[in-house]
Amino acid sequence: MSIIMVDIESDGPIPGDYSMVSFGAVVVEESLSKTFYGKLKPISDKWIQEALEVSGHTREEVLSFSEPVEVMNEFKVWLNENSNGNPMFYSDNNGFDWQFINWYFHHFLGENPFGFSSSNLGSLYKGMVSDTFKNFKHLTRTKHTHNPVDDAIGNAEALLHMKQEMGLKIGLK
Template sequence: MVEKKEIFISVDIETSGPIPGEYDLLSIGACFIDSPNETFYCELKPVSNNADPEALSVTGFNLEKLAEDGLNPILAMKEFGIWINDHINENEIPIFVGFNASFDWSFINYYFHKYLGKNPFGFSALDVKSLYMGRFCCKWTDTKSSMISKKLSPLLKGNHNALQDALFQAELFRLVQKTLHIGS
């Protein structure tokens, strides 16, 4: 069996609350780590209409406006899946990369399974915060994006727009990877 080449995809989301199924996935942003100009972005219609006011204040989304302008979740997940598959060949495997990946992956996994029956990323994700913690032997509290930015000096910043944040965390991932190759 031929080992598949791993293709790292930075994914960020914005939601209406803390857990999938109870709250809605509102936007998805993604880019390829090694080709950050290859991007995906969409906003989704809410399905539960449950919202944590704090989550909405962070995202700036209005559920009524998304109900009018957002994509139906089935269409959004189909388009995201097509975007992934259009950039992955049969000898490659997509790897989900997130910043606090467990949160973002949980919504993406839930929505892919609920609306399409399968998740092209499989059952796992790579977390930039954990990678950074392992590389620099720091405390978990030192893995905030502001702390990582002080150490690695990325050009980009996060702003709670899913695409901008996907690009930002892709840069953080590349900067951590770069430190792993120094002196090797």
């Protein structure tokens, strides 16, 4: 089983009514060299300007992105080629990121290669340090840019730090 760190950017708070603009993923391993970047054409005429601005893209730009079914299929192929066994979904905010990835996989491909569960990096760190007010962001090396690949890599760096420096028992294959 491989851990895949994922980060998404969207133009609103929920999938279906709003669109996932882009997402990035990285296999959590020492090299952090196996990455995926998808940019998706909107599925809705609705968007929130402030949410879209976070991604660094304009509405005109995202309208030229790839069809979601193509991107989700490419991501599924990438997962099959880059993970050992069933991939495990991790993210900084899995309540947000997971809902988009899960919805898009089911809506466009009829299945989700991650299955039915996800893990939250922030909650894992809070449990490790026994403090619900602590944040793991100081463990990242890659700057948080809202490019979802950069952000996924930074989060993967934090998880690797938790394993290597803090003693987290976690299998990374």
